[in-house]
Amino acid sequence: MSARVTLAITARVLTQLxxxxxxxxxxxxxxxxxxxxxxxxxxxxxLVFDRxxxxxxxxxxxxxxxxxxxxxxxxxxxxxxxxxxxxxPMGKLDLLVGYALAFGLVAAAQAALVTGVAVGLLDLDxxxxxxLLGVVGxxxxxxxxxxxxxxSAFARTEFQAVQFLPAVVVPQILLCGLLVPRERLPRxxxxxxxxLPLSYAVxxxxxxxxxxxxxxxxxxxxxxxxxxxxxxxxxxxxLRRRTD
Amino acid sequence: MVxxxxxxxxxxxxxxxxxxxxxxxxxxxxxxxxxxxxxxxGKSTLLRSIVGVQRVAAGDVTALGRPAGSAALRDRVGYQTxxxxxYDDLTVEExxxxxxxxxxxxxxxxETAVEAVDLVSHRDQVVGRLSGGQRSRVGxxxxxxxxxxxxVLDEPTVGLDPVLRRDLWALFHRxxxxxxxxxxxxxxxxxxxxxxxxxxxxxxxxxAHDTPAGIKERTGARxxxxxxxxxxxxxxxx
Numbered sequence: 001m002s003a004r005v006t007l008a009i010t011a012r013v014l015t016q017l018x019x020x021x022x023x024x025x026x027x028x029x030x031x032x033x034x035x036x037x038x039x040x041x042x043x044x045x046x047l048v049f050d051r052x053x054x055x056x057x058x059x060x061x062x063x064x065x066x067x068x069x070x071x072x073x074x075x076x077x078x079x080x081x082x083x084x085x086x087x088x089p090m091g092k093l094d095l096l097v098g099y100a101l102a103f104g105l106v107a108a109a110q111a112a113l114v115t116g117v118a119v120g121l122l123d124l125d126x127x128x129x130x131x132l133l134g135v136v137g138x139x140x141x142x143x144x145x146x147x148x149x150x151x152s153a154f155a156r157t158e159f160q161a162v163q164f165l166p167a168v169v170v171p172q173i174l175l176c177g178l179l180v181p182r183e184r185l186p187r188x189x190x191x192x193x194x195x196l197p198l199s200y201a202v203x204x205x206x207x208x209x210x211x212x213x214x215x216x217x218x219x220x221x222x223x224x225x226x227x228x229x230x231x232x233x234x235x236x237x238x239l240r241r242r243t244d
Numbered sequence: 245m246v247x248x249x250x251x252x253x254x255x256x257x258x259x260x261x262x263x264x265x266x267x268x269x270x271x272x273x274x275x276x277x278x279x280x281x282x283x284x285x286g287k288s289t290l291l292r293s294i295v296g297v298q299r300v301a302a303g304d305v306t307a308l309g310r311p312a313g314s315a316a317l318r319d320r321v322g323y324q325t326x327x328x329x330x331y332d333d334l335t336v337e338e339x340x341x342x343x344x345x346x347x348x349x350x351x352x353x354x355e356t357a358v359e360a361v362d363l364v365s366h367r368d369q370v371v372g373r374l375s376g377g378q379r380s381r382v383g384x385x386x387x388x389x390x391x392x393x394x395x396v397l398d399e400p401t402v403g404l405d406p407v408l409r410r411d412l413w414a415l416f417h418r419x420x421x422x423x424x425x426x427x428x429x430x431x432x433x434x435x436x437x438x439x440x441x442x443x444x445x446x447x448x449x450x451x452a453h454d455t456p457a458g459i460k461e462r463t464g465a466r467x468x469x470x471x472x473x474x475x476x477x478x479x480x481x482x
Contacts, residue, residue: 004345005345005346008345008346009346011342011345012331012334015338016333019333079332080326080328081330083297083325084323084324084325084329084343084386086297087295087296087318087321087323088343088347089315090318241297242296242298242313243299244260
C-alpha cells in the first residue's frame with residue numbers, strides 16, 4: 001500500500017463528485033430535507049420525532065453511501081479503468097482505502113449538515129454531546145461505503161447494483177429498531193438484528209439522544225468499525241487482478 | 245531472436261467453459277509488432293495474458309524477463325484496453341494527472357503524453373464530450389505516461405479517420421525507435437503493412453509470424469489479407 005496512490009484515488013473521486021453538481025447537492029441536501037419532512041409528519045406528536053429522529057441520522061449516511069459507492073465501483077469495474085489500474089503499481093488496499101477516505105469526507109460534511117438541521121432547527125432532543133452524533137454519522141457512512149464496495153463485486157450491471165438496496169439495506173432498516181424496539185421483536189428476528197451492523201449504528205444514535213454517558217456509544221461505534229473492516233477485507237478478496 | 249521482449253510457452257486460456265487459447269507458444273522481439281486477426285479470435289485474451297490481468301489455465305508468460313503481471317513490471321509495461329478506460333467525467337488533463345500520480349511520474353510526463361497524442365487543444369475538455377477517436381487517444385496517452393519499455397495496445401486505431409490512423413502508426417514507430425517494444429492488435433488487415441513484424445491469429449492460434457513481406461512471399465499472395473486466406477485454406481486442407 002502506498003500513501004501516494006491512496007491519496008491520488010481519494011482526490012480523483014472527490015474531483016469526480018465535484019464535477020457532478022446534482023449528485024453532490026443530493027448527497028448533502030436530501031438527508032436534511034427528509035429529516036425536515038419527518039419532523040413535519042410528527043408535528044402533532046414531537047415525542048415520536050424525538051424517538052425516531054436519531055435512528056434516521058444513522059440510516060441516511062449508511063443508505064446513501066452504500067448506493068453511491070456500489071454504483072461508482074461497478075462503473076470502475078465495467079469501464080476498464082479498474083483493469084488499467086491493476087496493470088499499474090496500485091494495491092487493492094490503495095483502492096479500497098482511497099474510496100473510503102473520499103466518501104468518509106463527504107459523509108462528514110453530510111453528517112455536520114443534517115445534525116445541524118436536526119438539532120439546531122428542528123429541536124431534536126439530544127442529551128449526549130452533539131459532536132459525537134457527527135462521529136457516529138461518519139462511521140455509518142464509511143460502513144455503507146465498505147458494504148457497497150463489497151456487493152458491487154456481485155453485480156454485473158448498474159440495474160443489478162441498485163437491487164442490492166432492497167436486498168441488503170432495507171432488511172437492516174426494518175430490523176434496526178426504527179419500527180419496533182429490537183428487544184420487542186420476535187426472538188428469531190431479534191437475534192438476526194443482533195448480527196446486522198446498522199442495528200449498532202442506530203443504537204449508538206439512540207444512546208446519544210437519551211443519555212449523557214458515552215461509553216455505550218463508543219462500544220457501538222467500535223462494533224460498526226469492526227463490521228466496516230470485515231466488509232473492506234471481504235471487498236479486497238473480491239477485487240482480482242486477474243479475471244476471466 | 246536476439247533479445248525477446250515477450251516469451252510465451254504453452255499458454256492455455258479457458259473463458260466461461262470455452263477454450264479460447266488451446267496451447268500457444270510465441271516470442272516477440274523489439275519494434276512494432278502487429279497482432280492481426282478477426283474479431284473473437286483471442287487477440288484481447290492474448291494481450292490481457294501478456295499484461296497479467298487474464299486468468300490463465302496453464303502456461304508461462306514472460307514479459308521483459310519477468311512473469312507477466314508481476315509487481316516489478318507494473319511501471320515498465322503500458323497497456324490500453326479495447327475501451328478507452330479513462331474517466332468520462334474528468335477532463336483530459338485530470339485523467340492524465342491522476343494516472344501519473346498512480347505511476348509516480350512528474351507533471352512533465354503529462355505534458356509529453358498530451359503532445360504525443362495531439363490533444364493539447366482539448367486538454368481542459370471533459371472526456372465524455374470528446375469524440376470516440378479523441379477518447380481512445382486519451383487512453384493511449386495514459387499508456388504512454390510511464391515511458392514503458394513494453395507498450396501493449398488493444399485495437400487503438402479502430403474507428404479512427406485515415407489521417408489520424410496514419411499519424412498514430414507513425415507515433416508507434418517513433419516510440420519503437422526510442423527502444424520501446426510496441427505490440428498493437430487490429431482486425432483491419434490493411435494495417436498489417438505498417439508493422440515491422442506480423443502475428444496472424446485465428447481461433448486462438450498463431451497462423452504466421454514474420455515480416456509482412458515474408459508472409460506475402462511465403463504464400464505468394466499480393467496482400468496480407470490474401471495471405472491470411474491462403475494460410476487458412478492451407479490449414480483447413482491439412
